[in-house]
Amino acid sequence: MLKVNSIGVSYGAVRALFDVSLEVKRGEIVTLLGSNGAGKTTTLRAISGLVPTNKGQIHWKDQDLAIFNGQAHRIVQSGLSHSPEGRRIFSGLSVKENLEMGAYIRSRKTTQDKLAIEEDYEKVFTLFPRLKERLPQLGGTLSGGEQQMLAIARALMQRPELLMLDEPSLGIAPLLVEAIFKALVEINKQGVTILLVEQNAAAALSIAHRAYVLETGHTTLTGSAAELANNPKIREAYLGA
Template identity: 60%
Template sequence: MLKVEEINVYYGNIQALKGVSLEIHQGEIVTLIGANGAGKSTLLKAISGLLKPKQGSITYMDQSIGGKAAQAIVKQGISHVPEGRRVFANMTVEENLELGAFLRKDKDGIRQDFERVYELFPRLLERRKQLSGTLSGGEQQMLAMGRALMARPKLLLLDEPSMGLAPLLVKTIFRIIEEINQTGTTILLVEQNANMALSIANRAYVIETGRVVLSGTASELNESDQIKMAYLGGH
């Protein structure tokens, strides 16, 4: 479905990604784990068109998308939920969700997706006329995910969905990620909470200082002493 091959991404003179390659198959949950500043968010931005790789290629559904405009990539079926939620604070919940469907013209489909989002996130239905800036962190995370789903993506990029949330809410968010995946959406998940990420993923990649240093099935990485030491609080 998605193939990233040997991409290099720079911020000015600083190289953030160094020859990164990864592959995602339809229907999977693939997670990227790594420390802060390892390059995980940069990789998501390169896939969604917010950053342009200097070298290497990104192919989605057999079409090259490396360097394409972000809205063209959304149109092709990739939605990105950025780190830090980024909801439009002075707009209502409903208006934020409407914005997620701004490239679509199918009114019936959009109405169905509103219902689907409210089913996944009942809290948003209760808050639909409320300004998004007044929501709690967890509710804003739900809104950011709901907004991305309004574009009806085939591939959903999630950047740190559990950041700053209470443990109980983290469980809820991860359960919903699994539900979204079970209804046919492929997911690439960037997550600091490696335990939770590996518990729902099929496969995982570990990024350190801009390079992929390890990859395998989630259960293989869960058993790896190297991963236990670095990311799972093992001794």
């Protein structure tokens, strides 16, 4: 479904990615592990067109993403959603308005379209009942965990085929992290493919099917989540065991 072939990215004179390759198949949860500065966030940004690549190709549903010419909004419209690092909800807009922004790209031409959007509201409220309680509240007044839920819900309102999540557990109470990861499994069961970037390797490997390890801009290791969880190097470097 998504195939990243040996891409490189530079921020000015600084190279962030040297050689990153990965593949995500329809229906999977794939996680991208790595320490700070390994290039996880940059990889997601490159896929969603927020930063330009200087080498390699990205194939998305059998077409080269280069045809979108780095226009992020067109990549989103093709079914590839990116919930960016640090949540980035619209803090001055209400929870309801944030969700409406998620559905911004959706067509509203037929009653069927409108019904589908209504259905998706119900779906995200079932996943995250807290959001329904807080609909009129300003996004900025939510707790960190609730903001993360809102960020995921907002991305789901785009009805993506592939959802890319950047550090959904960052700075969130452990109890809420558990709730969010449960929700991710549920979202995946409903047919959304997930590419998850996560510092919390244990949690990520517990829900993922496959994983990639990123080190200083190179993909160095790949395998099923179970294989990597038992790999002594990984256990030492990322799982703290």
